[in-house]
Amino acid sequence: MQTQPIIQTREATPEEDSLIAKHFYQMWRDIGVPDDAINSNWLEITLQFIEQARRDLFYKAFVAEVDGGVVGSASCQLFTGFYPNVLKHQYRQFGYIWGVYVEPSYRKQGIAKQLTSATVNYLKAVGCTRAVLNASPLGKPVYESLGFSSGNAMQLDLIDTSSF
Secondary structure (H helix, E strand, O other), rough: OOOOOOEEEEEEOHHHHHHHHHHHHHHHHHHOOOOOHOOOOOOHHHHHHHHHHHHOOOEEEEEEEOOOOEEEEEEEOOOOOOOOOOOOOOOOOOOEEEEEOOHHHOOOOOHHHHHHHHHHHHHHHHOEEEEEEEEOOHHHHHHHHHOOOOOOOOOOOHHHOOOO
């Protein structure tokens, strides 16, 4: 009888920032973004972003370990918004969850759900009133199972504007 591996979720350390960045890169690759569409200095860009977000936006990352090895990660931070925030803090202090990634051989074991739950709990603890994320098709059922609702975010690809 095969036993399920024990999954430990914990706060990531700053020494694991490169691993978080690698997971973020791999997430893009897994959803079909071609390598030539990603900046060659993606590691440096991501590490600089994490450093700034940790300093200014209450950034926190979490990792999932199985048998002492990290198999997944997720990041979160305060969301500064796309437009001026004119609402009072108690009505709109959004947190943003990003870079939820689990290595392919460990998927469908509840790891992404555990990581996302850790980010949600952290965002609640720092006073966020809502958690926001962008879901991949594979991630959407995970987030819906945690109570996330589908939003009204819409997008238009401006690279091919032949329809206008």
